[in-house]
Amino acid sequence: MNLERYQSQLIALIAIGVLVGAIFYKYDAFKKQAGASELANNAVLELKEVIALKKIWAESSLTKKVEKLQKIVPKQKVKWTRKKRKLTASFKGLTPQEVNKLIGKIMSLAVEIENLSIQKSGETYSVELKCKWSK
């Protein structure tokens, strides 16, 4: 075969071949990168979500904040039992204002409320709270 005879075609063919190869390479790299990017993006989002949830529900200063609950109402109205990160508290003889303040405070704490009970007896209220929180 006389290659010289077909040199123009050969040159064009090789150039087209290289171009097609480069297009496929780019397309393949793009596809792989898009997949990897989505994975990386999801991993970052997941990590951020875990961090955010941990910051809310396992806040390190939560124990101190919970402790402040017993100072909202006079000491004699409170029966307080805390074991590590578990609390059982009983508030008796509370005025409506004290109840509102206490409930508002409990709502703002990132604790797991296991039981919350508000009971009216006469003109006063009693509140029972059982909650726990994570480390």
Add this chain to the structure above:
Amino acid sequence: MNFTGNTKELVLIHNQMERLSTKKRVNIMLTPQFYTLKREALPVKYTYQAKRIGPSLFDGLLEEGRGYDYFVLKEAEEWVFIAYDKERIKAFLQTKGIHPDKVGKVFFAQQSVEMLSSPILLGEHEALTRLHGTAVIVPQSVFPEKFTTLTFNNKFTPKKGVSLKESEILFFSVGQVAVFAIMLLGLAGIFGYEGWRYAQGDTAKTEEMQGLLEEYPALESRYVRESLMSKFKKIDRKERKKREIIHSIAKAVFKGVTLNHLTISNKAFSAQFSCQTKAMATKLKSLLQKEKFQVTLKGTTAEIKGKL
């Protein structure tokens, strides 16, 4: 400027020509000895249309049993049709030491007829000249004793030419193809570079991930992350629900309504209200229903119950 490198020597092909000894590729210009010409004023606008008609114009004029190709050019209002036999031309070229593979473009003397202001001598007896706008070969004896002649050179090279190669797809010189190839390779280079950039990946996301993991090394394990995610998502969903219920109840209570009791646990909730009047109880019921609670009204007492 000549970017395509079309600097090949132009050789005039005629019967009296001497044998050529060059090994370089050349362009050739055929004298009328190698083609048949016909002029026609046709009502067609484009060359491709004229080319279709070409073969029918030469009916009876060409040698039977031979394969002809056609070349068309326009001169003023007329179309000039040229019929040529590739095989005959190739055979002749070989007798003159020109291998057909060494021939680049093939031109016809008629294409450069305007330049034939004086004759070009072809050997000792003949000359190529212009007669009524047509390139023709005449005996030198028709000219006076002293007459001026032209020297044939590359300046006679027309713009368009044909190829002797069969099934020719690329009517381009190697130089033109090389330029085209360079352009394609340049394009390939751009695609390749873009591909390489993609292959390097999204470093910003990787760096962000690394930064976060350095800050929270405990979360490096995927298992830990998934476990924490599951645990906190469950807590988050349940606790938000409890707080929403308490918030909705507080929103529904107005002056004249007293909360008798409220209990909320991990599984259920219930509340009881007493109202001063029945109208208040009805209003409370509609407010609680607006908050999507199931309300039971007994006189002036309203009760809600639900599951978490």
